[in-house]
Amino acid sequence: MRYIEPHAHMVSRTTDDYRAMVAAGCAAVTEPAFWAGFDRSSVDAFYDYFCQLTDYEPRRATRYGLPHYCWLCVNPKESEDAGFAREVLKIIPEFLPRPTVLGIGEIGLNKNSRNELAILEEHIELAVKYDLLILVHTPHLEDKLKGTRLTLDVLKAHSKVRPERVIIDHVEEHTIAMVLEAGFWAGITLYPDSKVSPARAVDMLEVYGPERLWLNSACDWGHSIPLNVPYTAMEMRRRGHTVAEVDRIIFQNPCRFLRQSPRFEIPEVPG
Amino acid sequence: MDLYFIAARHQLLELAAFLDRVERAEGTADFRLAALRRALPLLQRSRGPRVAKILTALSDSSRHPIPRATTKSACGACPPASGRRRAAKS
Numbered sequence: 001m002r003y004i005e006p007h008a009h010m011v012s013r014t015t016d017d018y019r020a021m022v023a024a025g026c027a028a029v030t031e032p033a034f035w036a037g038f039d040r041s042s043v044d045a046f047y048d049y050f051c052q053l054t055d056y057e058p059r060r061a062t063r064y065g066l067p068h069y070c071w072l073c074v075n076p077k078e079s080e081d082a083g084f085a086r087e088v089l090k091i092i093p094e095f096l097p098r099p100t101v102l103g104i105g106e107i108g109l110n111k112n113s114r115n116e117l118a119i120l121e122e123h124i125e126l127a128v129k130y131d132l133l134i135l136v137h138t139p140h141l142e143d144k145l146k147g148t149r150l151t152l153d154v155l156k157a158h159s160k161v162r163p164e165r166v167i168i169d170h171v172e173e174h175t176i177a178m179v180l181e182a183g184f185w186a187g188i189t190l191y192p193d194s195k196v197s198p199a200r201a202v203d204m205l206e207v208y209g210p211e212r213l214w215l216n217s218a219c220d221w222g223h224s225i226p227l228n229v230p231y232t233a234m235e236m237r238r239r240g241h242t243v244a245e246v247d248r249i250i251f252q253n254p255c256r257f258l259r260q261s262p263r264f265e266i267p268e269v270p271g
Numbered sequence: 272m273d274l275y276f277i278a279a280r281h282q283l284l285e286l287a288a289f290l291d292r293v294e295r296a297e298g299t300a301d302f303r304l305a306a307l308r309r310a311l312p313l314l315q316r317s318r319g320p321r322v323a324k325i326l327t328a329l330s331d332s333s334r335h336p337i338p339r340a341t342t343k344s345a346c347g348a349c350p351p352a353s354g355r356r357r358a359a360k361s
Contacts, residue, residue: 035343080340111340112331141345145330174326199275200322238274 001025002247002269003229004254007106007135007169007187007216009034010068011049011057017219017226018064024230027251028266029061030069030258032106032135035077037221046074046088054098067266069258071105071135072096079110079119089122096130102261103127105135106169109147112139121154124161133261134166135187138175140194148175152182165260167214172196176204180212185257189218190228198232202239205249214254306348 002025010018010031021029031053040046053070061068072092074085095101104127109116127134136155139147151168155161168179169187172195179186188204189195196204201215217228225231233246251269258264293300310328313321331349 077343110343111345112336113340114336114338116340117336139345141347142329142331142349143345145327146333149334150336172326173320173323174330199278203322 001230001233001250002027003233003250004214004258004266005029005217005226005229006167006214006254006258007032007189007218008226009218009220010061011052012221013219013226015060015064018061018066021226022064022066024227026066026230027269028067028069028258028264030071030102031057032071032137033073033075034106034220035075039078043084043087043091047091050091050095054095054100058100069100069102069264071103071133072101073104073107073123074119075106076108076110076116076120076137076139079116080113082115082119085115085119086122089119089126092126093130096132099263101132102258102264103133103135105133105167106137107134108137108151109139110137110143112143112147112150117150117154120151124154124158128158128160133258134161136166136168138168138170140170144170144172145174148178152178152184155184156182164212167257169216170195170218171204173200173204176208180208185212185214188213188215190215190225190232191218192223192225198228198235201232202235202241205236210245210249210253212253212257213249214257215250302351303346303348 005021005026008029008031010029033049033053040049050072053072057070058068072095074088079085104123107120107123109120124134136151138144138151148168155163155166163183164185167185167187170189171179171186176186188201190198190201205213215229215232217224217226219226229250233250236246236249255266293304306329310325313324313328316324329348
């Protein structure tokens with residue numbers, strides 16, 4: 001089995017996780033910028049975090065032979081303070097030429113506030129200006145439906161956003177159709193308590209088909225399972241999906257999206 | 272059925288145990304329990320999609336951004352003071 005983990009917050013994980021992921025067939029990992037679990041107190045703290053994402057973490061992953069890429073942004077959980085978020089946005093262009101930066105993400109909404117929406121729009125402008133891929137976070141639980149609708153409204157209203165270059169992550173059964181029908185990619189996040197279980201993820205694959213879908217664990221500092229992508233592959237096999245169908249959803253699909261960035265390269269891995 | 276029946280039975284019992292536990296506990300149930308109870312009949316729909324219907328029932332159905340985020344967390348059901356009414360006023 002080979003797979004891509006397109007959404008993992010590896011700065012929060014141990015080297016044991018890297019070892020287990022590579023042993024399970026992980027061929028590349030991409031890491032969106034994220035909330036640390038507490039609000040960072042200064043622009044300098046974000047500067048250090050972006051250095052970690054673009055310098056230290058790729059080197060740590062390399063020790064396990066795993067290509068590591070990243071996405072940069074101010075996470076929506078820290079967008080309510082719009083003035084502060086704008087100060088951080090100013091330093092992001094300095095990091096964009098770094099060789100493992102794929103795009104802007106995970107941007108989006110958290111509580112669906114006006115400031116969060118304004119900062120989302122400014123991130124989209126940044127991505128458009130530098131012709132970067134976009135990775136969108138959709139809110140949790142009761143806020144997801146409204147947040148997904150608001151996010152789609154903003155993206156669809158922007159004349160220069162190309163839906164095929166945007167992945168809208170954390171879709172669930174009540175949001176997946178609106179994302180796919182609008183032409184965007186959809187990410188299914190496999191979480192133990194919130195979001196989606198492996199069985200529900202496979203249900204959605206069976207209902208909506210594999211086109212423009214990827215799976216991710218979004219593992220972070222909370223209750224999460226770094227191997228949930230290969231576990232879901234096992235669930236597909238248990239239900240009778242072929243090896244080729246599994247490979248398409250966990251390897252080829254993320255490769256197809258990510259290769260829209262000329263920076264995304266992985267060593268040839270046999271299928 | 273062979274793949275999932277035992278797991279579904281287990282999850283149904285977990286839900287029942289949760290409701291019993293809440294009933295035994297002291298204190299007052301809040302809007303989250305009420306939302307869960309309202310969603311339960313959706314399990315009995317004769318046809319799907321049940322998951323999407325339940326997720327929608329537990330969602331904030333308002334359409335406009337709120338004036339300000341006062342918390343970072345979501346709680347799984349729409350608080351009565353937020354969502355529809357507050358967004359409508361904004």
